[in-house]
Amino acid sequence: MYSTNFNNCISAVVIPWGALCKDVAVASNPLPQERTLTDFTSIRPPIFGQYHDVAAALMVKRSNFAASLSELVSTVRRDPDSAGISRCFSTFGQITYGVSKGTKLSLLGLRKKLIAQSQEIQLYKFTIPIGNLRAHRVPDAYVECHPDTSVALMLESELDDSTRLKAWIEMQNSTPRCLQWAVTMSDTPEDQLGWGLSLGGMSQGSSTWDRFQVEAFLKLNIGGRCSLQPGIMYVTDYSGGIPALMFRSSWAL
Numbered sequence: 001m002y003s004t005n006f007n008n009c010i011s012a013v014v015i016p017w018g019a020l021c022k023d024v025a026v027a028s029n030p031l032p033q034e035r036t037l038t039d040f041t042s043i044r045p046p047i048f049g050q051y052h053d054v055a056a057a058l059m060v061k062r063s064n065f066a067a068s069l070s071e072l073v074s075t076v077r078r079d080p081d082s083a084g085i086s087r088c089f090s091t092f093g094q095i096t097y098g099v100s101k102g103t104k105l106s107l108l109g110l111r112k113k114l115i116a117q118s119q120e121i122q123l124y125k126f127t128i129p130i131g132n133l134r135a136h137r138v139p140d141a142y143v144e145c146h147p148d149t150s151v152a153l154m155l156e157s158e159l160d161d162s163t164r165l166k167a168w169i170e171m172q173n174s175t176p177r178c179l180q181w182a183v184t185m186s187d188t189p190e191d192q193l194g195w196g197l198s199l200g201g202m203s204q205g206s207s208t209w210d211r212f213q214v215e216a217f218l219k220l221n222i223g224g225r226c227s228l229q230p231g232i233m234y235v236t237d238y239s240g241g242i243p244a245l246m247f248r249s250s251w252a253l
Helices: none
Strands: 002-005 010-015 054-061 065-076 086-100 103-115 149-158 163-172 178-187 194-204 211-222 226-237 240-251
Touching: 211 240
Parallel strands: none
Antiparallel strands: 002 010, 010 054, 054 065, 065 086, 086 103, 103 149, 149 163, 163 178, 178 194, 194 211, 211 226, 226 240
């Protein structure tokens, strides 16, 4: 990744071909221990969870305001039975406003467009090493790209040093339309017992709710290198509800 600061407010970021990134957005400085049990109730909307091969962004930051605009390119295969590949060009924008001390409100947007090989734009200048993009090895897992537009609203609030409240709602203008939301409150200090509670839901088309999910967990940090996270989860959809016990652990060498 290459970055440069034009002045105290404006900066630019370029991620050339050969790297891999998820998004180029204004950072929210999450806690290292901050994580939900599942990705469905993640602390950030799905608009952030897509991988890209090339990215370029322009960012503007002030004391209580920040904005970013970026162009991203991903490798996709439209037909699983075909050897040909295409590119997904995405435009991502974010505006963040500091409502009060420790509380931020963000408006996000993502627009995707699929470009076939015959329409492909030459991106040689972004390649590392310099070469033909057609020689670039396509990974076994392809990025899904359905031309659509997504808009999300996200609220982040720091209640104290370790307690966070996060909420987001995202609308995908796809076929059918998809509305997804989540609310998470957690208190995960480094040297004490932590806890978290998450709610999330998703609706597609004209249905009321296709899925509703509740999660609750405890988090115990051991020696600063290992953490244990037992929890319970309840998922309900049109076919009924299912409770589940979950356990997540992580450690660092």
